[in-house]
Amino acid sequence: MNKIFLIIQREFISRVKKKSFLIATLLVPILFPAIIGGLGYFFVKEKENASAKTLMVLNESQSIQLTSNDNYVFTPVTGTLDQVTTAFQESEDFGLLYIPEIDIENPQGIVLYTKTTPGPSVVNSIERELEGSVKDLKLLKYNIDPETLTKLNTSISLDTRISSAEESDKSSNSGIASTIGYVTGFLIYLFLFIYGGQVMQGVIEEKNSKIVEVIVSTVKPFHFMLGKVIGVASVGLVQILIWVTIMGGIYAGAASYFVGPTTTTNIEQVAQEGEVVQVQSGLENNPKIKKALDEIQNIPIVSIIFTFIFYFIGGYLLYGALFAAVGSAVDTPADAQQFMLPIMLPIIIGFFGMSMFVFDDPNGSMSFWLSMIPFTSPIVMMGRIGFGVPLWEILLSMTLLVGGFIFTIWLAGRIYRVGILMHGTKVNYKVLAKWFMMKN
Numbered sequence: 001m002n003k004i005f006l007i008i009q010r011e012f013i014s015r016v017k018k019k020s021f022l023i024a025t026l027l028v029p030i031l032f033p034a035i036i037g038g039l040g041y042f043f044v045k046e047k048e049n050a051s052a053k054t055l056m057v058l059n060e061s062q063s064i065q066l067t068s069n070d071n072y073v074f075t076p077v078t079g080t081l082d083q084v085t086t087a088f089q090e091s092e093d094f095g096l097l098y099i100p101e102i103d104i105e106n107p108q109g110i111v112l113y114t115k116t117t118p119g120p121s122v123v124n125s126i127e128r129e130l131e132g133s134v135k136d137l138k139l140l141k142y143n144i145d146p147e148t149l150t151k152l153n154t155s156i157s158l159d160t161r162i163s164s165a166e167e168s169d170k171s172s173n174s175g176i177a178s179t180i181g182y183v184t185g186f187l188i189y190l191f192l193f194i195y196g197g198q199v200m201q202g203v204i205e206e207k208n209s210k211i212v213e214v215i216v217s218t219v220k221p222f223h224f225m226l227g228k229v230i231g232v233a234s235v236g237l238v239q240i241l242i243w244v245t246i247m248g249g250i251y252a253g254a255a256s257y258f259v260g261p262t263t264t265t266n267i268e269q270v271a272q273e274g275e276v277v278q279v280q281s282g283l284e285n286n287p288k289i290k291k292a293l294d295e296i297q298n299i300p301i302v303s304i305i306f307t308f309i310f311y312f313i314g315g316y317l318l319y320g321a322l323f324a325a326v327g328s329a330v331d332t333p334a335d336a337q338q339f340m341l342p343i344m345l346p347i348i349i350g351f352f353g354m355s356m357f358v359f360d361d362p363n364g365s366m367s368f369w370l371s372m373i374p375f376t377s378p379i380v381m382m383g384r385i386g387f388g389v390p391l392w393e394i395l396l397s398m399t400l401l402v403g404g405f406i407f408t409i410w411l412a413g414r415i416y417r418v419g420i421l422m423h424g425t426k427v428n429y430k431v432l433a434k435w436f437m438m439k440n
Contacts, residue, residue, distance in 0.1 A: 003218070003219045003223055003227075004219075004223050004226055004227045004230075005227075006227070007219070007223070007224055007226075007227025007228060007231060008227045008230050008231040008234065009231070010227075010231065011202075011227065011228050011230075011231025011232055011234075011235070012231045012234050012235055015198075015231075015232065015235045016235060016238070021235070021239070024239070025239050025242050025243070026246075028243060029242075029243045029246040029247045029250070030246070030250075033247070033250065052068070052069075052070060052071055052072055052073045053071065053072050053073070053094035053095070053122070054072075054073045054075060054093045054094055055072055055073070055074055055075065055093065055094055055095045055096065055097050055126075056075050056077045056084060056087070056088050056091070056093055056095070056096045056097065057074045057075060057076050057077065057096075057097045057099065058077055058078075058079070058081060058084045058096065058097070058098045058099065059076060059099045060098075060099060060100050060101050061099050061100065061101050061102050063104070063137055064099055064102070064130070064133045064134065064137070065133055066097075066129055066130075066133060071125060072125075072126070072129070074097070075093070081098060084096060084098075085113065088113060089115075094114065095112055095113060095114040095115075095118070096112070096113040096114075097110070097111075097112055097113075097126070098110065098111045098112075098113065099130075104134050104137045104138055104141070107130070107134055110130060112126060176386065177362075177386030177387045177388075178359050178386070179386075180304065180385070180386035181354065181358060181359070181362075181382060181383035181384065181385065181386045181387070182354075182355075182359075182383065184304070184308050184382040184383075184385070184386075185350075185351065185354045185379045185380070185382040185383040186351070187240070187308075187312075188308075188311060188312055188315055188378050188379050188382055189347060189350070189351045189379050191236055191240070191312065191316070192315055192316060192319050192347050192378070193344070193347070194236075195232055195233065195235075195236045195316060195320065196316070196319045196320055196322075196323040196343075197323065198232055199228060199229055199232050199320045199323045199324050199327065200323040200324065200326055200327035200333075200336060201327070201333065202228065202232070202327070203225075203228065203323075203324050203327030203328050203420070204327045204330065204331070204332065204333060204336070207327070207328065207331070207420055207423075208331060220417070221328075221413070221416050221417040221420050221421075222413035222416065222417055224420075225321065225324045225325075225328070225409075225412065225413060225416045225420075226321075226409060226413070228324060229316075229317060229320040229321055229324055229409075230317070232316075232320065233313055233316045233317060233320060236312070236316065237309065237312065237313065240312070244305075303385075304385055304386070307381070307382070307385055307394070308382060310398060311377070311378040311381060311382055311401070312378070314374075314378060314398070314401040314402065314404075314405055315377075315378030315379070315401070315405075317405040317408075317409065318374060318375070318378075318401070318404050318405035318408045319343065319347070319408075321405065321408045321409040321411075321412035321413070322343050322408055322411075322412055323343065324412055324416060325411075325412035325413075325415040325416050325419070326339045326340070326343070328415065328416045328419035328420040329415060329419035329422075329427045329431075329432060329435075330427060331423060331424065335427065338428075339432075346373075346375035346376055347375075347376075347379070349370075349376055350370065350375070350376035350377075350378070350379035350380050351379055353366065353367075353370045353376060353379075353380055354370075354379055354380050354382075354383035355383075357370065357380075358370075358371075358380060358383040358384050358387075359383070362383075362384045362387040362389075363384075363387075367380065367383075367384060368393070371383075371384055371389075371393070371397055372393075372396065372397050372400055373400075374400050374401045374403070374404025374405070375404065377397050377400065377401055378401065381394070381397050411436070414435070414436045414438075415432055415435050415436055418435040418438055419432075419435060
């Protein structure tokens with residue numbers, strides 16, 4: 001046990017001291033929000049400064065009328081379609097909209113001509129313009145008053161609450177739950193690739209530098225592999241905790257900056273008016289924001305963090321051992337490519353399974369089984385956790401994951417003990433099976 005601890009310590013200290021670790025740890029939590037914020041800012045500015053697109057309109061259906069707006073200038077043209085198409089190709093207009101004689105009950109045959117493939121937002125917005133015009137025609141045909149139809153349109157905001165024998169009545173929000181699930185699941189998906197690759201690369205480098213031959217003379221190869229996997233996992237965990245701390249500090253600072261002045265302004269206004277009332281911030285007076293804040297407060301942050309740490313460590317130990325086994329069996333990263341697909345496939349299945357099944361029905365059969373299978377549970381269970389998962393399912397999933405990484409560490413250890421000392425051997429699955437069956 002002492003030797004395993006020394007290997008863990010060596011792996012941890014050697015990686016933490018690297019400049020790349022310090023740069024990534026400090027820059028990522030600042031760089032990513034800055035990039036997202038910057039892109040959002042330029043997106044808004046681009047929309048504000050964008051000029052209206054000019055479209056020629058060859059309208060053979062006189063019933064449909066299009067009105068220019070801030071986004072599009074509709075210019076009526078006459079002539080045959082060939083003549084107008086030629087004129088459009090020689091012009092600088094964005095597009096040509098051809099509207100033939102149509103049946104408003106089944107409006108077909110409308111074509112948009114452009115010089116390059118338009119974006120989906122452009123196509124959707126022009127379709128909405130046409131749908132609005134056809135809708136007006138239908139209202140007129142069926143003698144329906146537009147004002148009456150407007151009054152019939154009703155918007156309902158559903159207030160979702162959790163009520164069960166285990167939990168008291170409290171607000172819930174599927175959007176927040178989906179965001180939590182996606183972010184935590186994606187982080188595990190990402191780190192399994194990053195840190196699993198680091199383990200494999202480290203094993204290959206030590207194998208080629210002959211350092212491992214000195215190390216295994218004093219410690220068993222299996223203990224060496226276990227120490228390396230746990231050491232790299234601890235580096236990843238520390239890095240994540242630092243990121244969460246920094247980003248939490250940034251969020252708290254931003255919240256106090258934006259909320260603080262609002263509260264102060266309201267207090268000053270009340271004081272100037274001389275009213276004796278209970279002062280509340282503008283944010284708290286907004287029912288939608290107040291509801292959102294209540295829903296955020298109901299999120300079990302502590303249990304989510306604990307679950308994330310458990311599944312991060314469990315998933316990493318499960319896959320890290322397999323990456324280490326591959327690294328021990330080959331001499332170069334290029335040779336490892338043939339063994340990577342069987343390892344990466346369950347990770348990819350877990351991520352897409354979370355996106356397809358969990359966010360559609362977090363308690364469905366596919367969501368349940370994918371959160372139980374150890375190879376996919378680290379990602380899928382984190383996708384489900386924000387929606388509320390029964391305790392027995394979490395405990396069963398955790399138990400199966402523990403059994404899963406014990407099995408993969410044992411499996412990888414039998415390959416590692418032979419492969420780490422082999423050089424220049426052409427390795428395939430048959431050779432790996434032979435190493436696995438080889439007696440001590």
